[in-house]
Amino acid sequence: EGRLVGTLVRDDLPASVPDGVPALERAVLEGRTIGPGASSEQVRDILVARSQRRLAVVAPDGSLLGLLCLKRRLDGFCSDADVAARAADPR
Secondary structure, eight states: OOOOOOBOOGGGSOTTSOTTOOHHHHOBOTTSEEOTTOOHHHHHHHHHHHTOOEEEEEOTTSOEEEEEEBOTTSSSBOOHHHHHHHHHOOO
16 A cells, blocks of 8 residues: 555564565564654764664655665765665676
8 A cells, every 4th residue: 555564673583583574474564664754964863872773764654765864884874886886896
């Protein structure tokens, strides 16, 4: 129905989870979304306080508007170019 129903991070899928378990059974929304009116400073402060790096931005109707990803250095947000560079880095 066009609404975000869950998010997954690495810790949601420990090795103990058997293969074939539907992703939605492990997905979480609480604490992983923010509304579009939050400032980047507010989002950064929330992420740092929660020791998180990502938040989904959702509209009041629950539809996904975007994803905010805090850089590893915690000093700004990832750009498309940052993501592409990381994907191309063989490390």
